[in-house]
Amino acid sequence: MKKWLKLNYKYYVVAFVAFVAVLVRVISECNWLTVGDIFTTDKLPLEAKLLMVVSDVSGINSQFLVEYPKIFVVGFIILHGVMLWGQRNKSEREFLETLPVKRERIVLYRFVMDVITTIVVVFISCMATYVYMCNYFSEYDMELPWLSGALVGYGVTLCCYVVLILGVIYFLESVMVRGDLKIITSAACILMFQQTTSWLYNAVMCGKDHIYNKFIGFIKMYAVGGKEYKIDYNSWENYGYWIEKDIPFDLYYQGQKYEFRTGINTVEGDRTRWGYTEGVVAFSELELYIGYALAYLVLGALMILLAVQLTKKQDLAKRSFYFNFAPVMVGLLIFVTVFMFFFVQIPEYWYSCLLFALIAFMLFMYLAGGRRKIKM
Amino acid sequence: MIKVDNISKSYNGKVAIDSISLTVLPGQIQGLVGDNGAGKTTLIKCMAGIFKPEQGTITYDDNDLHNNPSIKEKIGYVSDNNEYIGRYTIKKMLKVYETYFPSFDKDKFERLNQEFKLDLGAKIDSLSKGQKMRLGFMLEVAKKPEYLLLDEPTSGLDPVAKKTFLERLVEEVEKENIGVLISSHNLGDLEKLCDTITILESGKVKSESGLDELKESLTKLQVVFENGVDEKLLSRETVLSFSKVGNVYTLIIEDYDGKKEKWLKDLGAGYMEELDMSLEELYIALETRKGES
Numbered sequence: 001m002k003k004w005l006k007l008n009y010k011y012y013v014v015a016f017v018a019f020v021a022v023l024v025r026v027i028s029e030c031n032w033l034t035v036g037d038i039f040t041t042d043k044l045p046l047e048a049k050l051l052m053v054v055s056d057v058s059g060i061n062s063q064f065l066v067e068y069p070k071i072f073v074v075g076f077i078i079l080h081g082v083m084l085w086g087q088r089n090k091s092e093r094e095f096l097e098t099l100p101v102k103r104e105r106i107v108l109y110r111f112v113m114d115v116i117t118t119i120v121v122v123f124i125s126c127m128a129t130y131v132y133m134c135n136y137f138s139e140y141d142m143e144l145p146w147l148s149g150a151l152v153g154y155g156v157t158l159c160c161y162v163v164l165i166l167g168v169i170y171f172l173e174s175v176m177v178r179g180d181l182k183i184i185t186s187a188a189c190i191l192m193f194q195q196t197t198s199w200l201y202n203a204v205m206c207g208k209d210h211i212y213n214k215f216i217g218f219i220k221m222y223a224v225g226g227k228e229y230k231i232d233y234n235s236w237e238n239y240g241y242w243i244e245k246d247i248p249f250d251l252y253y254q255g256q257k258y259e260f261r262t263g264i265n266t267v268e269g270d271r272t273r274w275g276y277t278e279g280v281v282a283f284s285e286l287e288l289y290i291g292y293a294l295a296y297l298v299l300g301a302l303m304i305l306l307a308v309q310l311t312k313k314q315d316l317a318k319r320s321f322y323f324n325f326a327p328v329m330v331g332l333l334i335f336v337t338v339f340m341f342f343f344v345q346i347p348e349y350w351y352s353c354l355l356f357a358l359i360a361f362m363l364f365m366y367l368a369g370g371r372r373k374i375k376m
Numbered sequence: 377m378i379k380v381d382n383i384s385k386s387y388n389g390k391v392a393i394d395s396i397s398l399t400v401l402p403g404q405i406q407g408l409v410g411d412n413g414a415g416k417t418t419l420i421k422c423m424a425g426i427f428k429p430e431q432g433t434i435t436y437d438d439n440d441l442h443n444n445p446s447i448k449e450k451i452g453y454v455s456d457n458n459e460y461i462g463r464y465t466i467k468k469m470l471k472v473y474e475t476y477f478p479s480f481d482k483d484k485f486e487r488l489n490q491e492f493k494l495d496l497g498a499k500i501d502s503l504s505k506g507q508k509m510r511l512g513f514m515l516e517v518a519k520k521p522e523y524l525l526l527d528e529p530t531s532g533l534d535p536v537a538k539k540t541f542l543e544r545l546v547e548e549v550e551k552e553n554i555g556v557l558i559s560s561h562n563l564g565d566l567e568k569l570c571d572t573i574t575i576l577e578s579g580k581v582k583s584e585s586g587l588d589e590l591k592e593s594l595t596k597l598q599v600v601f602e603n604g605v606d607e608k609l610l611s612r613e614t615v616l617s618f619s620k621v622g623n624v625y626t627l628i629i630e631d632y633d634g635k636k637e638k639w640l641k642d643l644g645a646g647y648m649e650e651l652d653m654s655l656e657e658l659y660i661a662l663e664t665r666k667g668e669s
Binding site for chain 1 (some may be wrong): 385387418422424425426427428443445446448449451453455457458459460461462463471472475476477632
């Protein structure tokens with residue numbers, strides 16, 4: 001690995017600097033904390049205000065679990081694109097094959113470096129977020145003792161999620177010959193992944209029974225088994241997806257301890273208890289997120305192991321795909337991607353979405369190899 | 377010793393090489409000739425560890441080649457299309473070699489470059505075909521391989537560079553006892569260099585023998601037919617090819633013996649003289665016979 005790293009470390013230094021720069025910028029510009037505005041509102045009792053602060057903090061939920069993964073995934077696709085661009089030429093691929101290093105080892109080295117880069121950057125961004133938030137809350141004489149645990153939970157789950165995505169990328173790369181096509185296919189698949197997340201969350205997660213939620217739950221990381229609830233606050237209705245478990249948490253304000261529970265939505269007389277998104281508080285409870293983090297990790301490990309095994313069996317004499325199953329597999333990925341792209345926008349016309357997807361699949365299969373069978 | 381044992385390789389449904397066996401010994405130069413599409417490049421790529429044959433084995437000093445990094449350190453391979461990593465400069469490519477090959481001798485590279493004169497700051501993409509070939513040779517020789525596989529190494533080289541290349545190659549073989557397999561359409565070059573010649577035809581080994589042995593099976597004669605001769609009588613089973621200037625015929629005959637000498641005299645041959653035959657003439661004669669059969 002030392003030899004390989006000596007020649008390729010610059011890619012990772014650049015990736016590391018880019019990731020850190022983007023994340024620090026995102027953290028420093030985030031304006032989802034509105035504690036000041038909350039405290040200037042007279043209408044609410046203090047407890048309600050404090051609960052709103054916690055709700056506000058769950059804004060980091062969306063940063064870590066929606067924005068940060070996108071940054072990492074796009075970043076790694078670009079990094080891989082730069083490394084693999086030259087491998088669109090047969091000559092470069094064949095030259096690399098003459099080097100005294102096993103092909104599958106290079107795949108592992110790249111994977112390990114991607115993961116190390118991720119872990120280091122996530123650690124830095126968690127620290128930066130924690131410091132930023134502590135400073136912010138200290139201005140209002142507030143302290144959230146579970147915050148550090150929550151950021152650790154987010155960080156661990158984010159790293160595991162990125163491992164899964166990297167595993168998928170490497171698996172797809174291992175079946176295709178040309179470097180440029182590897183990247184296009186990986187990017188398309190990850191796009192599909194991102195598109196399906198929101199749809200699955202809304203269509204699958206809410207209102208389903210508990211066991212099913214648990215099974216699908218890993219797709220939406222922080223959906224640690226919940227149900228859809230309707231809450232009313234001063235005649236303002238809101239629908240949301242809330243955690244089922246009622247988690248106790250503390251908050252210190254002006255030196256005084258306040259005890260709360262995440263709760264689920266209930267109505268007591270003319271008051272409504274807030275049901276909060278599981279977000280930041282749930283992530284301070286290891287047992288609530290670790291199963292999902294481990295599931296990502298196991299799936300990611302499985303994908304990279306598959307990628308390594310397939311890499312060993314690659315035949316460099318092939319021109320487009322290394323394996324006979326690959327065109328169909330990639331074609332199906334394209335089918336699902338095109339289908340989901342249209343379906344999330346026009347779900348009522350699912351049959352049209354199927355048709356578009358089918359056309360895309362057939363076009364791909366024709367371009368991938370069907371041409372030979374048609375006499376020109 | 378490189379031992380290729382009964383290897384076959386096909387792609388896109390076409391058999392490129394079929395049950396090929398050959399050996400390359402240390403300190404020897406083995407030539408590889410054949411028509412376009414005979415399977416020379418495929419064979420060499422299998423021996424370089426780029427392609428994995430579907431059957432058979434390739435061993436280097438009894439160690440299996442496939443996916444074996446320690447063997448790859450011992451092999452030098454100069455392709456007919458040395459693109460390397462196009463966006464790299466020569467200097468950076470040098471660094472790659474220094475990193476991956478512990479035995480890489482930078483001084484040797486620089487000595488060779490004094491003759492081949494490449495600009496180390498130039499990007500590989502910007503080099504001409506001949507320059508890339510020179511670069512390939514310098515890099516592969518400087519890594520001190522035990523075996524060198526050369527695929528059309530003189531194509532694209534100007535005469536001076538080609539002369540230098542051939543001289544350095546022979547020098548390396550003599551000094552370092554390297555085993556070399558070289559494929560080329562330039563049979564004149566191979567004739568000067570090679571100890572043995574392997575002829576490939578349609579993916580199979582047609583013959584593998586020493587140069588002298590190969591030439592022994594054919595004889596080149598200069599024959600004068602003072603009264604001319606009916607060329608149809610020059611039976612193809614006996615005369616592989618002929619050319620003429622006036623009544624002076626140059627014949628290439630397979631398995632020339634007393635019987636055939638008498639046959640020629642019966643046809644009216646007067647003066648007959650055996651001439652030296654080049655590898656190119658021999659190969660063309662063999663190919664001509666193949667074409668007619």
